Amino acid sequence: MSTKPSILKGTRDFLPDTMVKRNYIFNTIQTVFQKFGFLPIETPCIEKTETLLGKYGEEGDRLIFRVMNQGESLKKADLKALEDGNIGRFSNSISDKALRYDLTVPFARFVVQNQNELSFPFKRYQIQPVWRGDRPARGRYREFYQCDADVVGSDSLIFEVELVQIFDEVLTRLGLPDFSIKINNRKILSGIAEVCGESENLIPITVAIDKLDKIGKGGVIEELKNRGISNEAIQKIDPLFELSGDNENKLNVLKDFLAESDTGLKGIEELEFVFDAINNLGLQKAKLELEVTLARGLNYYTGAIFEVVANNVNMGSICGGGRYDDLTALFGLKGMSGVGISFGADRIYDVMSELDLFPNELLRTTSYLFINFGEKEQMYCMGLANKLRAENISCEIYPESKAMKKQMKYANDRGIPNVVLIGSKEMEEGVVTIKDMTSGNQVTKSVEEFLKH
Structure with a gap:
């Protein structure tokens, strides 16, 4: 008995209509990346x-997808760790590889x-899928694409400014009507922890306050308590x-x-440097x-941090990023400061679908369909095709001489705007009849006029 085919939760099949729209997003992002001088790379999955x-x-x-060892390597499994309930040690003994969690660490x-x-400075962009063992939900997938742009080899704040401009240009080109770029700096968060006497607890503090939009102020305070942050420190952070107020007022308070x-x-x-530059340049x-x-839970950020939200759409952040001064040092290369951003293409797709922002003409991948009247006519149409x-004009020939109604339905289903009718009479007279599938109007032209048009 055969079972019904299915896919894992948090993964998706993409039909052609969806792929056309996704590629529109990818192409728009890639075009802007290249405009700012970024070069493409790829890394293994x-x-x-x-x-x-x-x-x-x-x-x-905890969300990293581990890939289990194979063959003889499995004999090295630490079964004692499993018996003792040490899942981490057991996992390490049966898996020495994993699917990438993001594109920044592999970069x-x-x-x-x-x-x-x-x-150096080296400016790269990368558009590839990543995997996370997250609980699937709206806008949250186990397999999804990230579209990253990073600069390494310079601590110049000019790059923070450019990345803000890239956020602005990409999402403006995609037609998002109302969006905000949230910015903070991990040094400010470190300073807050220092002033509160909790410097050694910077990571627990940032992990907790990063959840403010999800669990609210009360939830954050409760989590800070659970993570061992003193009541005195929490009272200082509370305001x-x-x-x-505006950005200037917030900076003065800070x-x-x-x-x-x-x-x-x-x-x-x-x-202040970033705000002054953007105020002068405009968005x-x-x-x-x-x-x-804004804290962003990733430990490797050391300077500016970004998140972008589509206002009036319940989706969470659609882009993010920040500066990392020490990431390459983890692999033995010090003094290589970097900063980068990532577009969440899947969430952007969901936002654009909800707001109906995709251009209608995207689905018109074929401009002309030649109706098939028989073998002789088919060969003639292949020459015109x-x-x-x-001339880079997309066209198709219906593969069989089926009923006209069936061929017209195919054109309608595919959203093909024009069909070309060439029967034996048209071949003898050297003309073609073109039907506009939207209006239903038909015109007859000479072959020369048709090709020239």
Whole structure:
């Protein structure tokens, strides 16, 4: 008895209509990346487990998809660890490789391995799938694409400014009507932890406050308590949860709060550079907003951090990124500061679908369909089709001499705007009849006029 075929939860099949729209997003992002001087690379979908583990924080490590060893390697499984309930040690004994969790850590490994072939600062973009063992939900998948742009080999803040501009241009080109770029700086978060006397608990603090939009202020405070943060520290942090006003006002409040923290003040200085530059250059549609509770859970960020949200759409962040000064040092290469951003293509697709932003003409991948009246006519149409394709005009010939109704239905189902009718009479007279599938109007032209048009 055969079973009904299915796919894993959190993964998807993509039909042609969906792929056309997805490629529209990918092509738009790629065009803007190239406009700013970024170069394409690719990395393997599978990395050594040691490359990935320890780079994303405790929660991230749990979501990494491990790939089990095969053959003789399985004999090395640490069954004692399994008996003792030490799942981490047991997993390491049966798996030394994993599907990549993101594109940034593999990129850092790539830079270290290929440093002698690269010119720095090196600007790369990468559009490839990643995998996370997350619980599937709306806008959250186990397999999804990231579209990344990173610069390594420079700590210049000009790149933070350019990345903000890239966010703005890509999403403006895609037609998003209202979106905000949230920005913060990990140095500010470090300063907050320092002022509160909790410097050693920076990671637990950032993990907790990064959930503010999901669990609310009360939930964050409860999590901070559970993570061992003192009540005194929580009371000091509390006013920052509701920091309001424009960016200048927020920065002034933070300057007072962080007056005793050189690290925090350095973060404010870096943000002021970005805000001043953007104020001078301007943005097309985006709103650039300081969000002091923006933390992003990834441990490798050290400077500016970004998230982008589509306003009035319940989707969460659709893009993110930040600066990482020490990531390549994890692979033995120090002094290689980097900064990068990532577009969540799948979430952007969902937002554009909800707001009906895809151009109608995207689905018109074929401009002309030649109706098939028989073998002789078919060969004649193939000759004309060759000439159209030589001019980069897309066309098809219906493969069989079926009923006219069936062939017309195919054109309608495919969204083909024009059908070409050439029977024996048209062949004798050297003309073609073209039917507009939208209006139903038909015109007859000479073959020469048709090809010229």
